[in-house]
Amino acid sequence: MTTLELVKKVVKTLDDKKAEDIQVIRVGDLTILGEYFIIADGTNSTHVKSLVDEVEYQTKQVGKTPTRIERDTSANWIILDYTDVVVHVFYKEAREFYDLERLWKDGEQISVSELLEETKD
Template sequence: MEEKTLVSMVANAADDKRAEDIVILNMKGISLIADYFVICHGNSEKQVQAIAREIKDQAQEQGIDVKRLEGFDQARWVLVDLGSVIAHVFHKEERSYYNLEKLWGDAPHLQLEELQA
């Protein structure tokens, strides 16, 4: 699956579970970890788990290997590693504390519409 299609699928899966403030960062040339980060948050532990589960389930339906799923039980910061794309699903309170968007401030932000064009 093409990276942009995968990023779009992750963002749409998060949106399906009403994730808030979905941000897509293009990490190419900035981080060796992944090419894209998708960052979002939920307002409760149950919602955070539902978002992460939907991302995992949709990836597996598309034949994408979920390399790692961390933090699911605590549901404060769930990391879903899909290789070139990593989804960070935060609880609202944790997101403002870690502020990944500021940490990776030099990464270009993408809009979902740009990926679908």
Template sequence: MTVEQITKVIYDAIDDKIGQDISIINVGAVSSLCEYFVIATASSQRQVKAIADNVEDELTKLGIEPRGKEGHGAQTWVLLDYGDIMVHIFDEENRGFYNLEKLWKDAPYVDVDTLA
């Protein structure tokens, strides 16, 4: 699978659990950190966990495991590191506080319909 196809699977897994304000940012256009950030908001800590678990489950079905994961304990911001793709699931308060979109404002947004 291509990075773009995996990113689309991640997007769909987030959307399946009613993730809000899903953004895909092409960080690779301005940095060598990774290719894409996928950022989403959940309405509660419970939903943060449910979304993160669903992303992991869907990618595990494809034989793709995260290189690292952070935040499962607090469930206010879960980061899943898939190498070329970093998935950030925030609760509403922390999404606004950390404002990754502003931090990476020079990186272009990607329309999900252009993936895969």
């Protein structure tokens, strides 16, 4: 599975589970932390946890497991690190506070709607 295929798989999974405001930023030219950041938010801590659980499950089905998982105790922000793809799932208020999109504004915004269109059968 290529890096872009993994991005598409994660985006589709998040969309299917009703994640809000999904953003994909290509940051590979800016950092060694990864090639893509995927940022999304859930409506509450339970939704955030279920989004992360489903991403983990779906990626495991295609042989990809995160090399690292970071979570705060309140499930306001959970990070799944797949090395080249880093998935950030936030509770909305935490996302607004940390504002990763502003921090990585020099990265290339990737169209989520185009990625989702490419995943249709």
